[in-house]
Amino acid sequence: MHEEDHPGDEPCFAHHIIGGHVVDADTWRDVARFRKAERSRLYAARRALSQAEQKAQATRVMAMLTEEIGPPEGRTIAGYWLIRGEMDLRPWLSDMAAHGAQIALPVVIAKGAPVAFHRWQPGATMARGVWNIPVPAEPDPVQPDTVIVPxxxxxxxGYRLGNGGGYYDMTLAALDPRPRIIGVGHGFCALPTIFPQPWDIPMEVVLLGDGVRNSPSHPEG
Structure with missing residues (x-):
């Protein structure tokens, strides 16, 4: 989904207040500059992928997702509708639905606010939502037990670099109980660090198109 560069801020002398967190303004400017440059580089890498390589990487990730999820019957899995060259998991979502899972897609209700997850099934009528992203035409909110994050x-x-507005971070922080969070991406998206900030929510499992599977460990709290 289209995002800006951070989940809103207000100046506070030498600090910013971002997502309710006080952050040193100079530090945040450096981090924001780094993230903007990395986004540009990674978007270019996505655009450079051939259709065949896109499909091959998505196929690997879908196979790993099937192993990671286990029996789908009775599960509520939130996927996403791809934008900006994201990995196309729609065949996998359709397969999960055919095997008894309830599938949901993220829906931006208001800019700068957590998203909702609305039930989706193959062939469902879609409408244009915020940022012109397709969303289920009939609102049917559900609570996912697993969220697949691009x-x-x-x-x-396991800290994610996304499109920049913090929608997933806001949403995942607000969900109670918190679902299992699985990040999926292309093989080139691995970075040494994104310089995580207090509002960043880490992935529990990371599955990449080059076959890499990572389960970062994070202490509770």
Whole structure:
């Protein structure tokens, strides 16, 4: 989904207040500059992929997802509708639905606010939502037990570089109980660090198109 560069901020002398967190303004400017440059580089890498390589990487990730999820019957899995060259998982979502899973897609209700997850099934009528992203035409909110999150970049600790507005971070922080979070992306998206900030939510499992599977460990709290 289209995002800006961070989940809103207000100046506070030498600090910013971002997502309710006080952040040193100079530090945030450096981090934001780094992330903007990395996004540009990674978007270019996506655009350079051939259709055959896109499909091959998506096929690997879908196979790993099937192993990771286990029996789908009775599960509620939130996927996504691809934009900006993201990995196309729609065949896998359709297969999960055919085997008894309830599938949901993210829906932006208001800019700068957490998204909702609305039930989707293959062949469902779609409408244009915020940012012109297709969403289920008939609102049917559900609570997912697993959320599949598209990665533009991801670091060794599982922190995600997305499109920049913090929608997933806001949403995942607000969900109770918190679902299992699985990040999926292309093989080139691995980074040493994204310089995570207090509002960044790490992935529990990372699956990449080159076959890499990572389960970062994070202490509770």
């Amino acid at each position: 990665l533009l970049g991801v670091d060794a600790a």
